[in-house]
Amino acid sequence: MNIELFIMDEKYFALKIEQKWQRRWAENRTFEADADEAKEKFYALEMLPYPSGRLHMGHVRNYSIGDALAWYKRLQGFNVLHPIGWDSFGQPAEQAAIKKGVNPREWTEDNINQMRAQLQKLGFSYDWRREIAAHRPEYYKHDQWFFLKMLERGLAYKKMTQVNWCPKDLTTLSNEQASGGVCWRCGTAVEKKDLAQWFLRITAYAEELLTAMSEIEAGWAERVLTMQKHWIGKSEGAFIEFKVQSSKFKVQDSESPRSIKVFTTRIDTTYGANAIVVAAEHPIIEAHKAELSKEVLTKIEAIKIEKAKPTEYGEEVEKDGIDTGLTAINPFSGEELPVWIGNYVMLEYGSGAVMSVPAHDERDFEFAKKFGLPIREVVVRSSDSKVQSEDGKSPIETVFTDYGVLVNSGEWSGKSSEDAKREMADFAKAEEFGESAVTYRLRDWGISRQRFWGAPIPIVYCEKCGAVPEKYENLPIELPETAPFTGIGESPLAKVPEFYETTCPNCNEPAKRETDTMDTFVDSSWYYFRYTDPKNENAPFASEIANYWLPVDQYIGGVDHAVMHLLYTRFWTKVMRDIGLVNFDEPVKNLLTQGMVVGESFYSESKASYIAPDEVEIKRDAKGKVTKAVLRSDESPIRVAIEKMSKSKYNGVDPDDMIAIYGADAARIFSLFAAPAQNELVWLETGIEGAVRFLQRVYRFVCKWSQESGVRSQDLESKIEDLSAITSDEARKLRRKTHQTIKRVTENFENYQFNTPVAALMELSNALGDFKIEPETATDAEKFAVREALESLVLMLAPYAPHFAEEMWEVLTGSEKGILQSGAAFPVADENLAKADEIEIPIQINGKLRSRILTAPETAKAELEALALADAKIKEYTSGKQIVKVVVVPNRLVNIVVK
RNA sequence: GCUUGGGUGGCGGAAUAGGUAGACGCACAGGACUUAAAAUCCUGUGUCCCUUGUGGACGUGCGGGUUCGAUUCCCGCCCUAAGCACCA
Numbered sequence: 001m002n003i004e005l006f007i008m009d010e011k012y013f014a015l016k017i018e019q020k021w022q023r024r025w026a027e028n029r030t031f032e033a034d035a036d037e038a039k040e041k042f043y044a045l046e047m048l049p050y051p052s053g054r055l056h057m058g059h060v061r062n063y064s065i066g067d068a069l070a071w072y073k074r075l076q077g078f079n080v081l082h083p084i085g086w087d088s089f090g091q092p093a094e095q096a097a098i099k100k101g102v103n104p105r106e107w108t109e110d111n112i113n114q115m116r117a118q119l120q121k122l123g124f125s126y127d128w129r130r131e132i133a134a135h136r137p138e139y140y141k142h143d144q145w146f147f148l149k150m151l152e153r154g155l156a157y158k159k160m161t162q163v164n165w166c167p168k169d170l171t172t173l174s175n176e177q178a179s180g181g182v183c184w185r186c187g188t189a190v191e192k193k194d195l196a197q198w199f200l201r202i203t204a205y206a207e208e209l210l211t212a213m214s215e216i217e218a219g220w221a222e223r224v225l226t227m228q229k230h231w232i233g234k235s236e237g238a239f240i241e242f243k244v245q246s247s248k249f250k251v252q253d254s255e256s257p258r259s260i261k262v263f264t265t266r267i268d269t270t271y272g273a274n275a276i277v278v279a280a281e282h283p284i285i286e287a288h289k290a291e292l293s294k295e296v297l298t299k300i301e302a303i304k305i306e307k308a309k310p311t312e313y314g315e316e317v318e319k320d321g322i323d324t325g326l327t328a329i330n331p332f333s334g335e336e337l338p339v340w341i342g343n344y345v346m347l348e349y350g351s352g353a354v355m356s357v358p359a360h361d362e363r364d365f366e367f368a369k370k371f372g373l374p375i376r377e378v379v380v381r382s383s384d385s386k387v388q389s390e391d392g393k394s395p396i397e398t399v400f401t402d403y404g405v406l407v408n409s410g411e412w413s414g415k416s417s418e419d420a421k422r423e424m425a426d427f428a429k430a431e432e433f434g435e436s437a438v439t440y441r442l443r444d445w446g447i448s449r450q451r452f453w454g455a456p457i458p459i460v461y462c463e464k465c466g467a468v469p470e471k472y473e474n475l476p477i478e479l480p481e482t483a484p485f486t487g488i489g490e491s492p493l494a495k496v497p498e499f500y501e502t503t504c505p506n507c508n509e510p511a512k513r514e515t516d517t518m519d520t521f522v523d524s525s526w527y528y529f530r531y532t533d534p535k536n537e538n539a540p541f542a543s544e545i546a547n548y549w550l551p552v553d554q555y556i557g558g559v560d561h562a563v564m565h566l567l568y569t570r571f572w573t574k575v576m577r578d579i580g581l582v583n584f585d586e587p588v589k590n591l592l593t594q595g596m597v598v599g600e601s602f603y604s605e606s607k608a609s610y611i612a613p614d615e616v617e618i619k620r621d622a623k624g625k626v627t628k629a630v631l632r633s634d635e636s637p638i639r640v641a642i643e644k645m646s647k648s649k650y651n652g653v654d655p656d657d658m659i660a661i662y663g664a665d666a667a668r669i670f671s672l673f674a675a676p677a678q679n680e681l682v683w684l685e686t687g688i689e690g691a692v693r694f695l696q697r698v699y700r701f702v703c704k705w706s707q708e709s710g711v712r713s714q715d716l717e718s719k720i721e722d723l724s725a726i727t728s729d730e731a732r733k734l735r736r737k738t739h740q741t742i743k744r745v746t747e748n749f750e751n752y753q754f755n756t757p758v759a760a761l762m763e764l765s766n767a768l769g770d771f772k773i774e775p776e777t778a779t780d781a782e783k784f785a786v787r788e789a790l791e792s793l794v795l796m797l798a799p800y801a802p803h804f805a806e807e808m809w810e811v812l813t814g815s816e817k818g819i820l821q822s823g824a825a826f827p828v829a830d831e832n833l834a835k836a837d838e839i840e841i842p843i844q845i846n847g848k849l850r851s852r853i854l855t856a857p858e859t860a861k862a863e864l865e866a867l868a869l870a871d872a873k874i875k876e877y878t879s880g881k882q883i884v885k886v887v888v889v890p891n892r893l894v895n896i897v898v899k
Numbered sequence: 900g901c902u903u904g905g906g907u908g909g910c911g912g913a914a915u916a917g918g919u920a921g922a923c924g925c926a927c928a929g930g931a932c933u934u935a936a937a938a939u940c941c942u943g944u945g946u947c948c949c950u951u952g953u954g955g956a957c958g959u960g961c962g963g964g965u966u967c968g969a970u971u972c973c974c975g976c977c978c979u980a981a982g983c984a985c986c987a
Contacts, residue, residue: 226903237987766923
């Protein structure tokens with residue numbers, strides 16, 4: 001191809017270039033990748049979007065990071081899998097159906113079409129053949145398959161329980177989705193509701209979810225693992241059984257009395273127990289209901305009602321409870337203790353019962369104070385082993401929760417807490433009234449949703465056979481076209497007889513289907529496995545293909561999924577491993593949690609509302625420092641804040657607008673350059689303008705040098721007899737900068753730093769600007785240096801501004817096929833060329849910078865010292881002083897210590 | 900309260916196996932070009948001081964410490980963000 005035929009525009013027109021390359025990429029199938037054992041793979045994955053209708057800047061940022069990495073790895077020669085899909089089941093579709101009467105399926109498909117077009121306009125390098133959508137039967141068929149597999153393995157079960165209920169979204173929530181006591185989607189405080197629902201036994205993997213963290217801790221953000229650790233909440237302690245007696249029977253009675261099992265992490269404080277406190281829902285209450293007074297029963301009901309109510313975040317609930325009249329025997333001391341109901345004891349954790357040791361536990365202390373229960377100290381700090389209360393009964397004022405030395409504890413007195421814990425647990429085990437135990441905070445994952453827009457749970461209820469799993473060959477159990485959407489929180493499918501009326505897979509008698517659907521987090525637990533084999537009809541995916549591509553090499557997404565999606569998908573992977581589908585434990589090797597995209601908002605106190613940016617005037621002083629902001633119309637003050645983007649605050653930015661005004665490439669560069677990926681990103685219009693300026697500068701350099709000398713650098717190189725004979729200082733300087741830049745950019749990419757390479761590339765472009773030779777007068781050596789700089793710059797820009805890079809590459813090389821298919825690779829730094837031939841060595845006196853000298857790199861220590869001491873300025877400082885010591889760090893500095 | 904991050908110019912941020920603090924960008928100021936504006940290009944920009952210099956002092960949240968040398972390591976605080984929160 002002849003360069004002269006290619007007419008380059010005078011100016012950089014982003015849209016034109018972007019459309020051209022998006023078309024060529026599609027035609028050339030540039031980003032399609034297939035499993036190939038001969039090639040080293042790289043799986044770059046970004047969290048799939050919910051098809052809400054519009055992309056937001058958070059998506060742009062997320063996918064720009066992933067795309068940069070995918071491009072970089074392709075240029076490094078990796079076989080790169082970079083797919084995208086749609087998390088298309090979920091509430092907004094159903095909400096649209098309720099409010100606007102639209103069909104959720106149509107609404108979803110329309111949104112997908114719109115958003116796919118937006119992604120394509122941004123030019124992300126996805127393998128579109130692999131696109132998946134959770135709401136399509138060919139996908140959710142396998143959700144159902146997994147459910148049946150889990151049922152077979154005892155990992156799925158149904159039970160009646162108190163579930164988290166969001167009164168606004170009218171749906172149940174898993175514990176993870178109700179974390180912090182609020183709905184993950186809308187932030188409403190959650191209530192409790194009695195409901196029968198299906199659970200997945202994630203607790204079976206609690207221990208492994210903790211231990212396997214060692215496999216990924218190098219590549220995951222520490223805080224995510226910390227949050228998961230905290231969520232799983234492993235706690236080591238012991239169970240102790242307290243035999244229960246009442247006025248009607250005693251422990252000695254022949255008929256064996258019931259007992260209460262208590263979980264404690266401090267078995268060493270057992271002698272300090274003043275009561276057993278159980279949750280209001282504890283089975284012992286039901287068992288002894290007949291013996292309880294009316295007052296007690298009333299209190300229990302009151303506590304249950306209080307518990308079901310939503311609590312404000314951070315709200316302290318006052319301790320409440322009542323003495324049941326039952327008593328229990330402390331198996332260590334033989335002491336008879338009252339059994340209380342306490343509102344602070346949770347049925348779901350441990351065994352739903354605690355022994356109250358007020359002297360050594362804050363909550364028990366508070367409870368004892370309120371109800372005047374005795375407080376007895378049984379552990380003291382080893383230094384002052386004196387017992388504060390002689391009779392062991394007078395109330396003490398402070399709670400001592402640390403380990404110490406036991407007192408008032410029978411034969412265990414005098415032992416350390418550590419020894420006592422171990423020995424008392426052993427004793428309990430030997431005497432068969434207790435044993436060491438581990439409990440977890442993690443609960444099973446409730447997946448039943450009383451919703452239409454989700455995967456139906458493949459269960460049939462038969463009067464004769466009970467809950468019967470659907471047969472595999474009947475999958476998928478398809479959703480009907482539509483259902484009556486009332487929005488009152490009942491399963492819409494329960495009103496569609498064509499759906500629920502069926503026959504029992506077991507006995508063929510008429511039966512009813514389960515009408516709840518699955519939590520959408522089921523879909524997202526394994527979607528990126530499906531990408532590897534997206535058309536497979538018989539299985540979720542073929543193992544050998546998944547085992548080639550997975551685990552994911554780099555996963556990128558928001559930190560908000562730290563204990564939801566990211567915990568579920570780790571669980572799912574372990575189940576898939578146990579089923580024999582995959583051969584690894586952890587699905588994601590490296591996780592990058594990107595920060596939020598935020599915008600500047602303007603709030604007017606006088607108008608008590610947010611103001612659009614164009615109505616605001618920013619006042620600055622001579623140094624550019626913002627002094628204040630005022631409303632243009634009446635000069636009234638405006639409060640400026642950086643907040644999450646939202647329409648009501650007028651601080652949102654629409655990706656389409658950005659593309660239309662500045663181009664996709666500029667938007668992508670800015671989103672990567674403005675802040676490290678983990679940080680919050682403040683979207684500033686002036687910042688993206690800077691990105692455009694940068695691209696325009698590079699465009700002009702390419703334009704200037706390509707028209708005068710349209711020859712490939714390789715051809716030029718062959719003309720230069722001996723590269724070392726390049727005598728031009730300018731050429732040598734530029735080549736040095738080029739190779740230094742390549743080195744820096746490569747190192748930064750390998751460390752997953754995306755902002756600093758842009759700075760390096762800008763420096764290289766500035767070096768080109770400083771290059772004083774014009775194309776007309778340049779020697780071959782100088783032309784070569786420029787060509788090398790431009791080609792390197794363009795290739796290194798490809799991860800950030802792929803359309804732009806492709807266009808420049810075509811101008812420079814004449815290749816119409818595009819960078820990847822022309823076989824271009826990421827440039828490799830030549831260490832020798834990157835080396836400076838003269839470096840500046842700072843000279844310090846007593847650690848303070850006083851002078852600098854220029855010297856050849858690798859100058860010997862002794863010579864550096866001599867040069868430093870000979871320096872005129874240094875002489876001034878050292879004259880009349882005693883030189884105590886001279887520290888010389890070759891290539892770095894010289895420090896002279898004087899007295 | 901507990902856990903984990905983070906505090907560097909007017910702003911976003913560079914730089915840590917301890918070695919010239921402030922790269923790059925934004926903003927701002929001055930200049931060139933222009934009838935003018937935009938665009939572009941050039942120059943300057945941490946704070947303070949003076950005798951205006953290849954000048955000095957100070958400076959990476961605060962107070963100590965280690966070191967020839969600390970943004971980086973250690974100890975103790977302060978502030979801030981996120982997560983969890985009666986978990987026995």
